[in-house]
Amino acid sequence: MLLDPLQARLWLADALARGYAILAVNADSPAALTDCLEAARQAQAPIIIETSLWQLTGHSFGAGDPVRGLVRYLVQLSGLANAEPYREIPVIFHTDHIKGPETLRILGAAIRGVEANICGSEAKVFASTVSLDSSEMTEGENIARTSELCELARVAGRPLTIEMEAGVDAGVTEIEVAERLLAPVEETHPGCLYLWAPGVGTQHGLSDRGYPFSPDAVALHREKATAICGRPIGIALHGSSGLAASALREGVAAGVAKVNWSSESLLIRCQAAQEYFASRSAELQKSHPAWKATAMDHGLQAFVSARYVPKVIERIEILGGVGKACLPERC
Numbered sequence: 001m002l003l004d005p006l007q008a009r010l011w012l013a014d015a016l017a018r019g020y021a022i023l024a025v026n027a028d029s030p031a032a033l034t035d036c037l038e039a040a041r042q043a044q045a046p047i048i049i050e051t052s053l054w055q056l057t058g059h060s061f062g063a064g065d066p067v068r069g070l071v072r073y074l075v076q077l078s079g080l081a082n083a084e085p086y087r088e089i090p091v092i093f094h095t096d097h098i099k100g101p102e103t104l105r106i107l108g109a110a111i112r113g114v115e116a117n118i119c120g121s122e123a124k125v126f127a128s129t130v131s132l133d134s135s136e137m138t139e140g141e142n143i144a145r146t147s148e149l150c151e152l153a154r155v156a157g158r159p160l161t162i163e164m165e166a167g168v169d170a171g172v173t174e175i176e177v178a179e180r181l182l183a184p185v186e187e188t189h190p191g192c193l194y195l196w197a198p199g200v201g202t203q204h205g206l207s208d209r210g211y212p213f214s215p216d217a218v219a220l221h222r223e224k225a226t227a228i229c230g231r232p233i234g235i236a237l238h239g240s241s242g243l244a245a246s247a248l249r250e251g252v253a254a255g256v257a258k259v260n261w262s263s264e265s266l267l268i269r270c271q272a273a274q275e276y277f278a279s280r281s282a283e284l285q286k287s288h289p290a291w292k293a294t295a296m297d298h299g300l301q302a303f304v305s306a307r308y309v310p311k312v313i314e315r316i317e318i319l320g321g322v323g324k325a326c327l328p329e330r331c
């Protein structure tokens with residue numbers, strides 16, 4: 001089931017309380033959405049599906065228009081998540097790395113909701129949690145833009161669950177930054193912040209070199225953010241693709257509640273597609289009896305899925321998410 005912003009808070013709190021993190025996959029096609037939900041179903045785990053600007057404007061969704069992309073993304077995701085066999089799986093939809101001049105238009109639509117005609121019934125669908133990319137902003141701009149989102153939600157009468165980021169791509173964020181960024185937003189718009197994304201030594205992308213990942217920084221920032229907001233605030237870990245399983249487990253133990261996964265996920269899917277086409281050049285000749293089945297999208301996507309779903313489950317296992325699809329008080 002696609003969770004609303006209030007339900008999403010329950011799951012983020014549960015992750016912290018029970019010591020696991022929710023995998024957040026940047027899914028860039030309808031087939032990837034299906035695979036992620038299938039992995040979550042098999043693992044009986046909550047999952048976060050997130051989309052960045054490049055996915056909203058990409059060919060599978062917006063084809064140039066990010067708000068059209070948001071509508072298509074939400075229709076696809078809610079149609080899948082709210083139906084069998086995924087109805088019992090908690091699915092959070094998160095907007096990730098939204099930036100540029102259209103930020104407010106995109107996130108405004110995500111917060112106010114978009115019309116989705118699902119199986120003949122009109123319904124509005126909303127983002128569960130929201131964040132914006134502050135990497136090109138000053139601290140003041142980050143606070144102002146985040147506060148604008150809170151105000152927009154207040155005026156719309158909608159709950160808002162925000163991940164605020166420190167806007168760094170490398171290194172470790174000083175603890176004073178948490179105070180400078182989180183406190184003003186919490187003071188003017190209390191109760192919106194539920195995730196904090198400081199730099200903790202990871203980096204976006206894939207690399208063979210070592211990362212100065214710091215579980216101590218995770219613990220320190222979690223403690224500080226929780227103290228500022230007066231409720232449990234989990235750490236959102238960006239740039240997790242290059243981290244070893246042991247480092248991920250240490251991060252979760254220190255207070256990571258959400259782990260973004262994009263680069264490695266993309267590579268697994270892309271390499272599977274490469275293998276599919278490389279091994280089927282004979283079938284893709286028009287004289288071959290199986291050319292049509294081979295050429296159909298389903299042929300490729302079923303092959304990619306068989307390679308990809310086990311990897312997603314493996315990642316969920318590392319983060320301790322297996323079997324956490326039900327809140328303890330409801331099971």
Ligand SMILES: [Zn+2]
Binds near residue numbers: 097204238239260
């Ligand atoms: Zn990121």
